[in-house]
Amino acid sequence: MRIIAGIYGGRRLQTPADDSVRPTTDKVKEALFSSLQFELQNARVLDLFAGSGQLGIEALSRGAQSAVFVDKSRQSAALAKQNLALCGIEAPVLCMDSLEYLKQCEERFDIAFLDPPYGTGLLQQALALVGNVMGESGVIVAECPVAEETPEVLPAGFRKAKTKKYGTMRLNYYRKEK
Secondary structure (H helix, E strand, O other): OEOOOOOOOOOEOOOOOOOOOOOOOHHHHHHHHHHOOOOOOOOEEEEEOOOOOHHHHHHHHOOOOEEEEEEOOHHHHHHHHHHHHHHOOOOOEEEOOHHHHHHHOOOOEEEEEEOOOOOOOHHHHHHHHHHHHEEEEEEEEEEEEOOOOOOOEEHHHEEEEEEEEEOOEEEEEEEEOO
16 A cells, blocks of 8 residues: 555555454555545645545645544554654554544544444444534545445535545545535
8 A cells, every 4th residue: 555646655554463453445545546636735624534545645745734533443543653754754653433523523624534444333323423524625425335324415504515436435526506
């Protein structure tokens, strides 16, 4: 697993020794960041269910102003911290339940990445809350299996704007209704 582009491009990131984290493939990551390329500059990013932290780090590498990493797993939070240190980045890594974070968060973000463990119901729960921490022009990107149902409309006025399929998974992009 590596950073694809930007100031940290080419750096290799650490991965877990087991299958506890399912990293986003380089192909999907490249497509994701190509679709967000004009929104990354100075963006405030939330990497929810952060795992190794690769999505937030990629965003920082490509010009995001800041990122917050949240993961309930101590192993994942430690891995995200290790990967941030490998790139010389200082950013908050919170080892806590992602849903609780969304309930108490007072920050506002421009981009949110949601990539929870598949088949747990966490994605639907997070989608119901994440709009409350987003800025007016924010974009929410949710990764899930192709077969998993996701809502068309989220609370706080977000609507599914685009869906892209990659093999057995897909990315759902939500934007605020105008």
